[in-house]
Amino acid sequence: MTQFTLYGPTISTYVRTVRMILAETNTPYDLKTVNIFSDRTPEYLAKNPFGKVPTLEMDGETLYETCAIVEYLDTVVGNRGFTPTGALGQARMRQIMAIVDSYLYGPAIGVITIQRLIVPSQGGQTDEAAVAAAVPKAKTALEAIEAIAPCTPYLLGEAITLADFYLMPVMLYLSKTPELKAATGQTPKLNDWWTLVSDRPSFKEVVA
Ligand SMILES: N[C@@H](CCC(=O)N[C@@H](CS)C(=O)NCC(=O)O)C(=O)O
Known part of the structure; x- marks a missing residue:
């Protein structure tokens, strides 16, 4: 094995x-x-x-x-169970993973999470200007995902996919900051999705 x-x-x-x-x-x-x-x-x-x-x-x-x-x-190990079967679904999955990589991770984790959660925990002061500049970028990325993800109830339909696993950990850190509200004000489908997936046992296990 x-x-x-x-x-x-x-x-x-x-x-x-x-x-x-x-x-x-x-x-x-x-x-x-x-x-x-x-x-x-x-x-x-x-x-x-x-x-x-x-x-x-x-x-x-x-x-x-x-x-x-x-x-x-x-x-x-997953028997391709976390990848949609259709060509467009597969492309959407990779598209969402790329959006998280290229447009969401930087502002949401590299700036907002670091500045709001890590810097103060190490005795430093949040760079408010950097956070303010990062919020619209995170918002744009989340709204782009909202526009292409049906969220019924998982991002790409009835089965959870790699795209969900990509976005969930980023959402968790963002949800611990006051910036979540501004970044997700226009993403009602994603907000329902987040309520559902944040309760998933495997997620709770790895973030414990
Ligand atoms: N392109 C890499 C990005 C991985 C990444 O940025 N990981 C972060 C932690 S979540 C990291 O290694 N940060 C430490 C650093 O940048 O020095 C991947 O997809 O694995």
Whole structure:
């Protein structure tokens, strides 16, 4: 049986995305933490030259970039159960994952979450101007997802997909900030979706 080792801290949104798939499929794995608040070790950089998390190891292979990891896991342990069957559904799934990567993660996590939650927890002061500038960017990304996701009740229909697993951890951090209200004021479908998925057992397990 394949032995999986996942590298990354439990607080990382992308690590949480991968761990949800492992939890949903009851796949055993070792979790090895990586300190993302200090320089990466040469050992970790040898696995992932960009120093980002997560990285997955299995059968002597190393895989990084969350989009590649989740599609691989969906195939080898998920029986493609987290990917829509139709061509357009598959394209929508990847489109939402790309929107999260390219347009939502930066403002929602890189700025709003860091400035509102991490900086004050380390004794620093929130950069209010940076937060104010990030809110419309996060709002645009969430409204773009709202426009293409039916949310019936999962983003792309009756079955949960990799797109849901991508967005959920980002929504959780955003929901802990006052900026959630402004960012999601025009996304009623996403708000109902969030109420549903935030209660999912695998999600609660990985964010505990
Ligand atoms: N493109 C990467 C992005 C991963 C990423 O940005 N991970 C964050 C944590 S959620 C990270 O490694 N942050 C530490 C850093 O940027 O130094 C992926 O898809 O895996």
